[in-house]
Amino acid sequence: MKKILLVCSGGMSSAIVVKSIEGEAAKSNLDLIVKAIGSGEYEDEVGNGWDIVLVAPQIRHRMKVFEGRAKELNIPISVMAPMEYSPMGGKKLIEKIRNMF
Amino acid sequence: MEKFFEFIEKVLMPHMTKISEQRHLRAIRDGIVSTIPLIIVGSFFLIIAFPPIPALADLVKPNIGKILFPFRLTMGMMSLYASYGIGYSLAKSYRLDGVSGGILSMAAFLMTSVPQAVEGSGWMLPMDSLGGSGMFVAIIMSIFAVEILRFLQNRKIMFTMPEGVPESVARSFEALIPATVVLTIVWIIRHLIEFDIQRFIMDLFKPLVYAGNTLPGVLVPILLITFLWSAGIHGVSVVGAIARPIWLVLLNQNMKAVTDGAKVLPNIGPEPFFQWFVWIGGSGATLALVLLFLTSKSSYLKKLGKASLLPGICNINEPVIFGAPIMLNPILAIPFIIGPIITGIISYGAMALNLVARPSVIPPWTLPAPIGAYLATGGDLKAVLLVLINICITTIIYYPFFKSYEKKLIKEENEEVSA
Structure with a gap:
């Protein structure tokens, strides 16, 4: 089982993407725990045993801040591409997640 | 249009985001939020x-x-x-x-x-x-x-x-x-x-607070926010880092006027003005575009429209911005930027002429716009009317660009089928 953390501005739009990932993961029998948070919760949440961090494209200008903390904890982190970050982007994101393992 | 995106990506975005990521401004934003x-x-x-x-x-x-x-x-x-x-x-x-x-x-x-x-x-x-x-x-x-x-x-x-x-x-x-x-x-x-x-x-x-309440003071944040979003950057979180304290001072003056029993409130430009009258469906007033997508003959746009409708009603529009996409899309970015300017001017005018009450309440931003606007103005039904008018106007502005983009997608979809 892998734990995936999604970060966006307020944790709202990423919640939509979480649904899309979960749907696709169920189809391909992938055991994932996916959670959406707002950037304000990142500092406190990222240390709670997450395996992968995915950052929403609209806050990619803050990547340096997110990256710094993830590197300290040795967690792979990546920005989602615009077309991945949509209700229909789950499939592409699953591929991306697989490549990050 | 290429040049325009290049300007946003290479000049506006780095500067704006650098300012908004400045340590003190970030602390101010997070503290106020x-x-x-x-x-x-x-x-x-x-x-x-x-x-x-x-x-x-x-x-x-x-x-x-x-x-x-x-x-x-x-x-x-x-x-x-x-x-x-x-x-x-x-x-x-x-x-x-x-x-x-x-x-x-x-x-x-x-x-x-x-x-x-x-x-x-x-x-x-x-x-x-x-x-x-x-x-x-x-x-x-x-x-x-x-x-x-x-x-x-x-x-x-x-x-x-x-x-x-x-x-x-x-x-x-x-x-x-x-x-x-x-x-x-x-x-x-x-x-x-x-x-x-x-x-x-x-x-x-x-002076800063005063400026935030003028028509240019309202239009500048609108422009900056749509510029940034059209490059796929969360405009409100960047611009809000600077503007939010001003919006709160303006809002506070309006609230005080309400408790004092004033009939007409002093300020037009607190945040609810943008949230409910301009950003209908999210930054760029994309609810209109989602509605157009629902009627589309392009299977992709129709699917996207269905998936984006509920989030859109709740003013969450990342699905459209990144899905359509509007971001870096020379066709859809134009109405995305022009629409809010027009509805911003109209709404400002309506409030300046006291046709519609000015905002004094902050309802949660995920409410549907007509309800949010009604509550934000302390219960003015004309505010609901203004929201509906603004939806119509943005729909008209989006329409030709939507049609031209749809044509392009349908052509691509047909090519895919025949290929």
């Missing part, structure tokens, strides 16, 4: 105290004083809460103890007030400056307090406890010298020399 639940709930008591239905208004009238207490103790002291939030966030960003930073900031802010002795009741604190009007005072005092804390701790000017003392105890001792320095400095300036720090800071920021 942490008070928003109190502002939303507190402001709702304004509607309860002054309901839009006359029969109801008569009913609650005898109890207005009591009903307004939750408002007065949240919104009415917003700057006090914000000072803690700002101090906490700023201290955290320096990897200092957040709680110490927050408490020190609150003390520094409170020290700028002068308690008044009231006969029979003891000492009272004038609440006016604790509310939104004191926002900039809270910001400056919080930064001052945390910078002193950092300065002293960096130079190891503090009591260090021997090992074995519990961390929480050690920490409270560590904050002793910073607290002494902060309190003494503010005390000398405000209470011994009697220099009115509050007045000074408020006057300093007055």
